[in-house]
Amino acid sequence: xxxxxxxxxxxxxxxxxxxxxxxxxxxxxxxxxxxxxxxxxxxxxxxxxxxxxxxxxxxxxxxxxxxxxxxxxxxxxxxxxxxxxxxxxxxxxxxxxxxxxxxxxxxxxxxxxxxxxxxxxxxxxxxxxxxxxxxxxxxxxxxxxxxxxxxxxxxxxxxxxxxxxxxxxxxxxxxxxxxxxxxxxxxxxxxxxxxxxxxxxxxxxxxxxxxxxxxxxxxxxxxxxxxxxxxxxxxxxxxxxxxxxxxxxxxxxxxxxxxxxxxxxxxxxxxxxxxxxxxxxxxxxxxxxxxxxxxxxxxxxxxxxxxxxxxxxxxxxxxxxxxxxxxxxxxxxxxxxxxxxxxxxxxxxxxxxxxxxxxxxxxxxxxxxxxxxxxxxxxxxxxxxxxxxxxxxxxxxxxxxxxx
Amino acid sequence: xxxxxxxxxxxxxxxxxxxxxxxxxxxxxxxxxxxxxxxxxxxxxxxxxxxxxxxxxxxxxxxxxxxxxxxxxxxxxxxxxxxxxxxxxxxxxxxxxxxxxxxxxxxxxxxxxxxxxxxxxxxxxxxxxxxxxxxxxxxxxxxxxxxxxxxxxxxxxxxxxxxxxxxxxxxxxxxxxxxxxxxxxxxxxxxxxxxxxxxxxxxxxxxxxxxxxxxxxxxxxxxxxxxxxxxxxxxxxxxxxxxxxxxxxxxxxxxxxxxxxxxxxxxxxxxxxxxxxxxxxxxxxxxxxxxxxxxxxxxxxxxxxxxxxxxxxxxxxxxxxxxxxxxxxxxxxxxxxxxxxxxxxxxxxxxxxxxxxxxxxxxxxxxxxxxxxxxxxxxxxxxxxxxxxxxxxxxxxxxxxxxx
Numbered sequence: 001x002x003x004x005x006x007x008x009x010x011x012x013x014x015x016x017x018x019x020x021x022x023x024x025x026x027x028x029x030x031x032x033x034x035x036x037x038x039x040x041x042x043x044x045x046x047x048x049x050x051x052x053x054x055x056x057x058x059x060x061x062x063x064x065x066x067x068x069x070x071x072x073x074x075x076x077x078x079x080x081x082x083x084x085x086x087x088x089x090x091x092x093x094x095x096x097x098x099x100x101x102x103x104x105x106x107x108x109x110x111x112x113x114x115x116x117x118x119x120x121x122x123x124x125x126x127x128x129x130x131x132x133x134x135x136x137x138x139x140x141x142x143x144x145x146x147x148x149x150x151x152x153x154x155x156x157x158x159x160x161x162x163x164x165x166x167x168x169x170x171x172x173x174x175x176x177x178x179x180x181x182x183x184x185x186x187x188x189x190x191x192x193x194x195x196x197x198x199x200x201x202x203x204x205x206x207x208x209x210x211x212x213x214x215x216x217x218x219x220x221x222x223x224x225x226x227x228x229x230x231x232x233x234x235x236x237x238x239x240x241x242x243x244x245x246x247x248x249x250x251x252x253x254x255x256x257x258x259x260x261x262x263x264x265x266x267x268x269x270x271x272x273x274x275x276x277x278x279x280x281x282x283x284x285x286x287x288x289x290x291x292x293x294x295x296x297x298x299x300x301x302x303x304x305x306x307x308x309x310x311x312x313x314x315x316x317x318x319x320x321x322x323x324x325x326x327x328x329x330x331x332x333x334x335x336x337x338x339x340x341x342x343x344x345x346x347x348x349x350x351x352x353x354x355x356x357x358x359x360x361x362x363x364x365x366x367x368x369x370x371x372x373x374x375x376x377x378x379x380x381x382x383x384x385x386x387x388x389x390x391x392x393x394x395x396x397x398x399x400x401x402x403x404x
Numbered sequence: 405x406x407x408x409x410x411x412x413x414x415x416x417x418x419x420x421x422x423x424x425x426x427x428x429x430x431x432x433x434x435x436x437x438x439x440x441x442x443x444x445x446x447x448x449x450x451x452x453x454x455x456x457x458x459x460x461x462x463x464x465x466x467x468x469x470x471x472x473x474x475x476x477x478x479x480x481x482x483x484x485x486x487x488x489x490x491x492x493x494x495x496x497x498x499x500x501x502x503x504x505x506x507x508x509x510x511x512x513x514x515x516x517x518x519x520x521x522x523x524x525x526x527x528x529x530x531x532x533x534x535x536x537x538x539x540x541x542x543x544x545x546x547x548x549x550x551x552x553x554x555x556x557x558x559x560x561x562x563x564x565x566x567x568x569x570x571x572x573x574x575x576x577x578x579x580x581x582x583x584x585x586x587x588x589x590x591x592x593x594x595x596x597x598x599x600x601x602x603x604x605x606x607x608x609x610x611x612x613x614x615x616x617x618x619x620x621x622x623x624x625x626x627x628x629x630x631x632x633x634x635x636x637x638x639x640x641x642x643x644x645x646x647x648x649x650x651x652x653x654x655x656x657x658x659x660x661x662x663x664x665x666x667x668x669x670x671x672x673x674x675x676x677x678x679x680x681x682x683x684x685x686x687x688x689x690x691x692x693x694x695x696x697x698x699x700x701x702x703x704x705x706x707x708x709x710x711x712x713x714x715x716x717x718x719x720x721x722x723x724x725x726x727x728x729x730x731x732x733x734x735x736x737x738x739x740x741x742x743x744x745x746x747x748x749x750x751x752x753x754x755x756x757x758x759x760x761x762x763x764x765x766x767x768x769x770x771x772x773x774x775x776x777x778x779x780x781x782x783x784x785x786x787x788x789x790x791x792x793x794x795x796x797x798x799x800x801x802x803x804x805x806x807x808x
């Protein structure tokens with residue numbers, strides 16, 4: 001029995017900070033944690049004991065002895081709990097179970113039209129989630145929260161979609177309230193591109209504090225991480241890159257009277273329209289990808305030009321936000337290096353040298369479950385934050401004990 | 405004597421959080437602080453006692469009694485310490501002493517060319533600062549840090565200007581190291597426009613988490629606060645709005661072959677050049693302001709058009725960052741409502757409705773000492789952060805006792 005009661009937090013306060021250090025997965029001794037935090041050895045010991053009692057941290061063998069009894073190590077136990085991650089697209093849904101480190105343990109994808117409306121869609125994915133949680137992780141899940149991505153703008157504080165253009169019936173729908181009728185845990189909702197940014201950062205760019213993710217697919221959107229934090233803006237509409245006006249460029253083949261938003265010029269849909277105007281059979285974004293992969297010269301040229309137009313807007317973003325990494329994803333990016341080549345060409349020419357000398361422009365490494373991974377990260381960022389962990393330790397000693 | 409030693413922080417850990425609550429200046433009882441923090445009354449009492457012993461917090465009378473002895477109140481003591489704030493412009497310098505709330509107690513301005521180089525300039529303003537600190541605050545200052553704003557890009561982590569175009573001799577100069585030879589306290593350096601953003605937020609928009617400040621003067625620059633935090637970007641060049649390419653617009657009188665950066669089109673310098681091309685005698689930004697104030701029709705029209713060009717770039721910023729307030733400052737903004745009218749015209753037309761429905765575009769309220777105020781806020785954000793306050797309480801009990 002650990003004394004977590006003295007002063008209502010004298011032991012648990014600071015445990016959240018120790019836990020953050022351990023979240024990288026490395027095993028450490030209490031002495032190492034004392035050095036890293038600057039706290040007294042005795043304080044660290046009490047707090048680590050509270051974390052071990054909770055189940056969030058577990059014994060992890062012994063360090064090399066320097067004489068005498070070898071010191072015990074402890075490590076984060078990501079299997080102490082599970083997160084349900086739901087990625088809703090326009091026409092399909094992925095439901096996944098992730099551990100507390102954001103690793104996907106199992107996932108299930110299905111065709112599902114977002115236009116079927118919130119109750120139909122959410123009933124189906126909640127049901128998928130319940131089935132997954134019966135078997136993953138083995139031994140039953142200790143569910144800590146649910147993260148949901150949707151293809152439209154979301155007021156993050158309430159989890160309500162706000163005027164989502166391709167989601168009829170979802171405007172101002174109380175997604176968390178509805179899902180909590182099935183699972184009474186924290187439910188967080190965000191725009192799918194924001195979650196792709198979080199997923200990409202956690203998968204490939206841990207520690208990178210300034211990252212912009214751009215999705216070029218049927219539409220165009222961005223997720224912005226600045227100062228290490230996903231930026232949603234005042235109403236949650238940050239990253240709406242598709243509705244940005246493209247700066248004029250001498251190099252563009254467009255006539256100057258062609259004054260449209262980026263999405264109308266450079267999305268997969270727009271490239272398909274451009275190819276049709278050239279007499280090529282291309283219905284949509286998917287056809288563009290197929291044509292590019294087949295080596296169709298016109299499709300390749302149009303995709304590269306779309307990259308240049310995206311680059312015109314990104315040059316502004318680079319000057320204003322000075323990111324160190326721009327990740328280009330979405331189906332059009334996956335069709336090959338052509339989109340990226342166009343983006344790089346313009347950004348490196350247009351932006352100031354100080355902002356581009358250490359700038360990387362790279363292709364997304366996230367696969368089919370990248371959105372679900374981002375949804376899981378969104379949840380763990382909230383429920384495993386220092387203050388949340390300390391609350392758990394005070395309110396619910398042993399919350400995660402017995403899991404794993 | 406307060407016991408701050410037990411467990412190396414068992415009492416002081418959490419004191420930082422209590423202190424943050426008190427920083428708004430309101431007096432509160434220990435019972436109120438216990439309710440606000442969720443901590444046990446006994447814990448709050450020990451921590452408040454440590455804060456009072458340090459001098460950062462002081463007794464502030466009694467609350468109304470509900471029977472029995474009336475409960476004592478405590479409040480933040482902004483005069484417990486002082487900050488030296490130095491705002492260096494191209495041709496002048498302002499040195500100020502501020503209290504720990506960022507309020508300017510005294511300031512001194514002088515002509516001073518930044519081109520004189522770092523040692524000459526810094527020797528002069530350090531000397532000005534020493535003189536100010538002898539008399540303000542009354543009784544002698546307990547200096548906690550120095551904040552310095554410079555007219556160029558800065559690597560914030562080291563305090564070194566990086567390739568500043570109008571500051572010959574300052575590139576990679578160790579500003580903190582040099583100033584610390586005179587004052588051995590933390591010295592923080594940032595770009596002047598970033599500090600104007602901080603100053604404006606603290607003066608007029610406390611609590612606003614997403615604010616963009618734009619300075620239109622000889623040049624054009626921006627300071628970006630997102631998610632409540634000033635964003636400097638990976639290399640500290642965030643907010644370089646002057647080098648952004650202006651999106652093409654039908655409405656612009658410029659020919660489409662006129663492909664220039666915003667600063668070359670819409671700064672005070674650019675407006676003066678435009679007026680000279682019309683045969684009007686306008687040497688620089690200052691002449692533009694004078695002409696506008698005199699009611700010169702051409703100068704007013706050119707200033708309004710400059711506002712529209714700034715608005716074209718801000719429309720992109722609004723879509724990407726979704727701020728709730730855009731503050732327009734700098735000498736050209738102070739010449740009247742004309743610049744703002746042009747900005748508003750374009751931003752409200754161009755940006756998506758979700759991002760503009762609650763967006764305010766306002767004129768800067770900061771006066772001559774706004775930059776110095778921002779420099780002071782930068783310092784207090786660092787030295788009065790929860791972890792810093794807790795370190796002070798552990799390392800240096802009574803650090804501020806006897807001040808005020």
